[in-house]
Amino acid sequence: MKKYKRKSWITLGALFAGIIGIFLLGTLLLDDTMINFKGKNAAEKENIQAVEALGKQPIEVVYQIRYVCGVTDEIRETVLMDKLSQLDKEWELIRATDKEMVYLKQVDDLAPACKENGYMGLSEGGVLTLFLGPPADKKVIQTFYPLDTERLESSLPSEELKLLQSGIRVRNLAEYNSILSTYGAFAKS
Incomplete structure (x- = not known):
């Protein structure tokens, strides 16, 4: 019976040591993740500010509408960047430069x-x-x-x-x- 109790204590001790090890490892990883997240958060703030500044910049936008019959109609306009976020999901960005953005919409009909x-x-x-x-x-x-x-x-x-x-x-x-x-x-x- 003493052998059984000794094995139980050894098993329980090993289990307890494993739990403490996992807890300590998790804490270290969490601290590292929080540091990285804080760094990303600052970078994200800078990106948001840059995008907001660009949002006030005018850009030439070309809307291409491609029909089944092979015809492609184009509409051109100058808009502020922040207005582009209001586009339908049907429009696909196919080309972008610092001066122009080209969007395409496929239409399953004749022009x-x-x-x-x-x-x-x-x-x-x-x-x-x-x-x-x-x-x-x-x-x-x-x-x-x-x-x-x-x-x-x-x-x-x-x-x-x-x-x-x-x-x-x-x-x-x-x-x-x-x-x-x-x-x-x-x-x-």
């Missing part, structure tokens, strides 16, 4: 210009193309893929082929996607 005057047709060489105005005006917005014109001629009625050559009016995203999927079957491999 207003494409809705107003977009035509799908064939460019020279038989490439399916989105034009601003009829294909005869040759104002290319976006090119897609070359079409197998021989297969088109043999598979489609001549009226539909003529319509594609003269340009199919595109007014919305659904029509745009429909034309791409319809003529995608005729893409050259």
Whole structure:
């Protein structure tokens, strides 16, 4: 029985020594962390002051709006830096210098210009193309893929082929996607 009591005291002593060791180590680490935190806090204060000073500086901001149809609209303005924090989360900062910041917003729709005057047709060489105005005006917005014109001629009625050559009016995203999927079957491999 004495051996059992002696082992219990040794185990209890080792456990107590371990707890004290962990406590002392934790205290040392906590003190070091507090010192580092205090240093960071002072540095953070300096950064905040620098940012506040910059907030009063005007900067050129470019807002790019990129549409599915390949059109990118740009809006430029000069603003104070502190106003930039009020931007929607939809805007992504893509480039920043000390003179200019460029933000991009992807829009899952056609650009207003494409809705107003977009035509799908064939460019020279038989490439399916989105034009601003009829294909005869040759104002290319976006090119897609070359079409197998021989297969088109043999598979489609001549009226539909003529319509594609003269340009199919595109007014919305659904029509745009429909034309791409319809003529995608005729893409050259």
